[in-house]
Amino acid sequence: DTTGTSPTGGSGDIKIGMSVSTLNNPYFVQLRSGAEEEAKKLGVSLTVTDAQNDASQQVNQVQNFTSQNMKAIVINPVDSDAAAPAVKAAERSNIPVIAADRGVNGAQVKQTVASDNVQGGKLAAQELAKQMGEKGKVVVLQGVAGTSASRDRGQGFTEGIKAYPGIQVVAAQPADFDRTKGLDVMSNLLQSHPDITGVFAENDEMALGAIKALGAKAGSAVKVVGFDGTPDGLKAVQDGTLAATVAQQPKVLGQQAIASAVKAAKGESIQQTVAVPVKVATKDNVSEFAG
Amino acid sequence: MSSRTKVLLSENGALVALVVLAVALSLLSSDFLSVSNLLNVGVQAAVTAILAFGATFVIITAGIDLSVGSVAALSAITLAYLSTTSGLPWPLATVIALAVGVVCGLANAALIAYGKLPPFIATLAMLGIARGLALVVSQGSPIAMPDAVSHVGDTIGGYLPIPVIVMVVMGLIAAVILNRTYPGRAMYAIGGNEEAARLSGIKVNRQKLVTYALSGGFAAVAGIVLASRLASAQPQAAAGYELDAIAAVVIGGASLSGGKGRAFGTFVGALILAVLRNGLNLLSVSAFWQQVVIGVVIALAVLVDTLRRRSSN
Amino acid sequence: MSSRTKVLLSENGALVALVVLAVALSLLSSDFLSVSNLLNVGVQAAVTAILAFGATFVIITAGIDLSVGSVAALSAITLAYLSTTSGLPWPLATVIALAVGVVCGLANAALIAYGKLPPFIATLAMLGIARGLALVVSQGSPIAMPDAVSHVGDTIGGYLPIPVIVMVVMGLIAAVILNRTYPGRAMYAIGGNEEAARLSGIKVNRQKLVTYALSGGFAAVAGIVLASRLASAQPQAAAGYELDAIAAVVIGGASLSGGKGRAFGTFVGALILAVLRNGLNLLSVSAFWQQVVIGVVIALAVLVDTLRRRSSN
Amino acid sequence: MSQEILRVEGLRKRFPGVLALDGVDLSLRTGEVHVLLGENGAGKSTLIKMLSGAYHPDEGRVLLDGRPVEIRTAGDAQRLGIATIYQEFNLVPELTVGENLALGRPPRRFGFVDVKAMHRQARELLDRVGLDIDPRRKLGTLGIARMQMVEIAKALALEARVLIMDEPTAVLTTGEVDRLFSIVRQLRDQGVAIVFITHHLEEIAQVGDRVTVLRDGRSVAEVPADTPEDELVRLMVGRPIDQQYPRESERPGRALLKVSGLGRRGHFDEVSFEVRAGEVVGLAGLVGAGRTEVARAIFGADHYDEGEVTVDGRPLPAGDIHAAMAMGLGLVPEDRKGQGLVLGADVAENLGLVTLGRATRAGFVDRQGQRKVAAEVAGRLGVRMSGLGQEVRTLSGGNQQKIVIGKWLLADVSVLILDEPTRGIDVGAKVEIYQLINTLTASGHAVLMISSDLPEVIGMSDRVLVMARGRLVGELPADEATQDAVMALAVTEVEGSRVQ
């Protein structure tokens, strides 16, 4: 057809739509660039939309993809449960759907490319405990209340930290995945808990804010563990201010999702799940994550 | 031009903007004018439109309701919690969910009418309170909607989406209330000149209760439609929708200083926002540029209207 | 009571609420009243307060500025981009960043004064446009701030935080503008009765340009302070701060219908919000309940004020 | 010999649906008071708004000192030396009196507003118009009459060569009117050219020199100010009016409204009187005597601290407008813009406001029926409008006032309280309103009429009550009520009055 669309990455006749939960967060920006690189490499046309963390807007976008006759859809769900109707709608139009980063509950997708947030939370707990010498007080900086990322990471961390009786979580407060709020909330918590030696932040942005608040204590007296492995986060690991970050390799995630989507669009069979491993980046291994 | 058409166009200048926008999009994208896409737009406008109908009442009285998004979420969570978690029959749960919306509205109105709080503050407080309660009730996790209610998100005959029907019905209700009922006429008088309304025997405080209760009730309906579409009630649903709802009302020709506004205008305003978002997706505008384009088009849409009005004078 | 104190209390009822809140918190948490915590609160209030001072101008003219948060982010990104990425000397980059804020404000005002757009729509459009441009310029990723500028986020002598100083200075500037300059007095006249202002020879459109330009300029300062605190400019910084800024102004005694408002009141309003958030952290209120508590306390704070005012009549 | 300073030729102005001005000529000389006369909606205010820069003419031109001038903004008018007192106040209630007086041109020092100088200048101006109030007081707390004096003082501050006054006396009582006239004469003697609009015909001979009569947007005559009133009326209305105050008294029946010992701290004290069926009771007094406050308290618009009100023998709960209306009370407020009208709504909507409840069945309003009755009342009062759908904001001042009264005429009230009911209404329409008052009392209803227009109170009342400083100081039957007698009572010094 002769649409006036101007998709990014390639001009092949395979059109793929991708709805990203949010582009407000460097993590998902990287997910997108991985996807775009792969699309370019494979010569397919890719349309990326930003759901701005709004599940219903995401449903709208997937519906719009079906009107546009996309050959495959990649959805990075805002919420695993809420994505189901969108996936069903695509299914009715016989468009294969790949879930990236988070799974979809209550509907069948062709493939889930995910890194396990709960698992990542556990790894974060283990790494933090290790660096704290398995004792001391910890505060948790939570993401936006009610989001699945916050829920799963928090849950994993809580489960993981139970294994260390010497470690006590003295406070858990929301900082909305935001660097400024991470700074403010950490400053406030330091007033009531000046003796903490560990911080778990449910994403790198908040961790970086917390490091600002901790000043010289960050990396020495207080160990901060973040989540996501964003460029700024990895850099902080390198500098030694961030003790560790749970890196999810968003670029790999994006690449994998597009590769699978193209296969599905061509009618090739693909695996039910692909797990992109979560890795803990510490000062020792951070160089592996560069790029 | 018949006088009816004239009135329609002069009082709903936004309609002109909507038509221009639709024509432009159908030229730019061959996908836009398909029936299925237009129905899509309708579905996507539904939640904002229903919230905006409720906000229209409030804005006509020169008030503002920032809490509509949160109240929508709280109502949906209430419904899902009561029926799915507590096992109440869904019709009862639905009635209670609607009542929750109305009660939130009444609480807003009580603070405004009797506590003399500025509507901005009272409803900003409710924005936080209702959202917080939604999180508390749901423990931060989505709750599945009962299947019976989830059908509200479906289509009739695989074609006509029920959210569109609900939107149209709520719009008609809003129009009838505004044009034909005592509370509706009182809203215009209160927004136009509260003191004159009071001295004419209108019980201003009581009418404000009605106004905000309606807004809360409409928000509850919007919340249920939203949750039904997703088959799941989300504690974070409709966050930030208050600005969209108010924008729809103002694009539709109402004034935040009160006394003006129509249900039809609001409907057009909500459609403009939905068409715009749909169009940007169809045209694959990059995510970073989308916000810029939305901003520019909203400004242009209202500008068309004011310029047209000025030149016709 | 001296007549000055009386005026201070009667025109700034929010002060009473702030005192009550502070006393309550110091009873509930032994950490609250320490000097270091109070300085913390000051730092955390700074960005909102500076944005709110700018919003005060606009609200006094019966306008509204929803774009302040986005404009703050765009200015900060501009500064960081020009100096870090493009290698411009930081003083020049800073001047350009401030100019960007002012230009955004002027664009708002042009739409409002000459395009006759409702301020809500014009600034909502700018909210999207400025945020979008911030994303476009930064490609969605944070940009490091130049070290020289980042010192704005530091403390003097390891104690006195510079953001607090900036906040106080901006507050004084706002107060002087409002009380002692022609544009300031014109703002009150325009907000109180725009027609009367026009017929008294005030160039209303030109004064609106000044008003929104000031709001944009203040937003740019706020954005730079915010980015300096993090040593990094974030494209998503200050998202949603517009509601906080407007709330601070209204809590401080201004009316959205214009003609009323003072810089000191706004300052108190911003402090109330910051104290509240700080207190919730100190008391470790659970994430789900925080929004409820914030909502309730904001409503109570303003209620205290209106009830006190009513009983004193 | 005075010379021509301002000349208007063939001015034309069209608004949607109305041709407001249809070729107006006017010639103004230095040192004269030129009266503009015309029915409500004749185009007087529109004409002067084109001299003040508020509107732009569609056709025609304005010459100042013989040269054509473009007056695009209020600033242009100020620079040309034209100052205007508008019919509707152009003041900012939230600001202080002093700031209102300096609006748009505050004194400055080093670029900053010099508040001290501003208040000093304000004090001088207030003294000039004889207003003893603190310039630091918020304007919004003043009554209507004193706002009018502030508006006058504000115009004086401009030291203009041409001073335009649109119905400045409409809300003033005799005392202020005298004060105003002495200021006007003084300015005239200094060579200022003054345009003066009024509906009080007796004022024309007192201050005027020449009169231009407008009819239907056209200037139809220019006559000397000592032209007999009958002739002026004929020129203006097109027909003579035989009787200005056509009161037909009835035999008073039982007491419908009874007020006993009413008091509100700081406002009024020990107010007791009754109004009987078929009666028109006038309430006179100086500005600030507290008449409006008493009326509002009776109607339930304000609270009161002591005393009791009964309607037809039944006690009326305090502060409850709805109850007052249910028992048959009505109030036409003095401030039409602030309290009487929904300016942004149309004529039909405003006329139907009071009867909204009555026109409602099962929650639904019979808007068709409402429009029908509204059309009838608008016709009876001769409201000049393009249709029932015209926004009230765009009606002429007098026609707006007719709407405020009209909406209460539609309600079936047993006691109607009128606060300055004929403010700004032309002579012809006034007689129409008086006839309606007669109809009301003839059918056994009662009227309490507050008015600063002494001839009106005296001409239309069966009894006149006089207030001073928040107290009732006397009562005069119709045949004893002369202007002198009323004034003598109105200036009574009240012993122990708690009103400042």
Ligand SMILES: Nc1ncnc2c1ncn2[C@@H]1O[C@H](COP(=O)(O)OP(=O)(O)OP(=O)(O)O)[C@@H](O)[C@H]1O
């Ligand atoms: N902005 C406007 N839009 C529409 N019509 C208007 C507007 N302003 C005035 N008019 C109409 O112009 C006519 C003349 O009005 P104007 O105010 O000049 O009358 P006026 O002579 O001052 O009457 P009054 O004695 O009642 O003050 C009226 O019919 C009025 O309704």
Ligand SMILES: Nc1ncnc2c1ncn2[C@@H]1O[C@H](COP(=O)(O)OP(=O)(O)OP(=O)(O)O)[C@@H](O)[C@H]1O
């Ligand atoms: N809003 C207000 N706040 C405080 N005091 C007021 C207010 N309005 C009026 N007053 C005071 O109440 C008294 C009477 O007011 P007002 O001037 O309205 O009386 P009035 O007899 O109706 O006179 P008129 O109607 O001729 O102006 C005055 O002392 C005035 O200062």
Ligand SMILES: [Mg+2]
């Ligand atoms: Mg007039």
Ligand SMILES: [Mg+2]
């Ligand atoms: Mg009065």
